[in-house]
Amino acid sequence: MSLTITLTGTGGAQLVPVFGCDCAACRRARLQENYRRRPCSAAVKFNDAVTLLDAGIPHLMDDWPAGSFQQFLLTHYHMDHVQGLFPLRWGVGATIPVYGPPDEAGCDDLFKHPGILDFSHTVEPFVAFELQGMRVTPLPLNHSKLTFGYLLESAHSRVAWLSDTAGLPDKTVKFLLNNRPQAMIIDCSHEPRDETPRNHSDLNTVIALNETIGCPQVVLTHISHQLDVWMMDNPLPEGFEAGYDGMVLALD
Secondary structure, eight states: OOEEEEEEEOBOTTOBSOTTOOSHHHHHHHHOGGGOBOBSEEEEEETTEEEEEOOOOTTHHHHSOTTSOSEEEOSOOOHHHHTTHHHHTTOOSSOEEEEEOOOSSOSTTTTTSOTTEEEEEEOOTTOOEEETTEEEEEEEOOSSSOOEEEEEEOSSOEEEEEOSOSSOOHHHHHHHHHTOOSEEEEEOOBSOOSSOOSSSOBHHHHHHHHHHHOOSEEEEESBOHHHHHHHHHSOOOTTEEEOOTTOEEEEO
16 A cells, blocks of 8 residues: 655745746746746555645646545635635535534635535644545644644555644644654745744744654645755755645655
């Protein structure tokens, strides 16, 4: 049984390149497709089942035709994480389950007019559930809207998805200490700063967190153009790597 995670997007709401920006990272991304960053998201494959983790890519339907995935797993209901659902909901055919936090507001009119999407699958912090045999545990994050990360587990693999967040709540850190993942894909929107930004982590925050958690593989996501510029001239610590769109993590 194999667990594979493909990073389908590693950018923040601004994306990379940023509209109107002429910084070195944005210039590079306009010239070289592999440096572009789409909205933060992933595709999780466990055996033959595919779960789409967040849905912020606008043309999501072009990438994932009907029948190519089983469900959505949402971290939260900010537009850059759900905008691909707005046209998809008006499709025809089988209902698609959407798992996510119990945010009564949702985003715009998604709950009022769900179409083929079933938003009844709300999840609770630290209460594990299964998706086609993959164990999923929601983990509270620090963000401006109710947001969960997820610990994804198979019989032999364990990976944490932790975006969007500014640092981590103490209970989530404790849980990860007791259930240490082999890999941690974590929000790192900003270059090193003296203070943790309000809604997203900087590199110093992520480094400090992993000094406690001790995860051997840390993959940064939700990356801004400012962090890309910083990384053009500065190496990441050992065990850390910047995620990129299309990156595949295969856990045995």
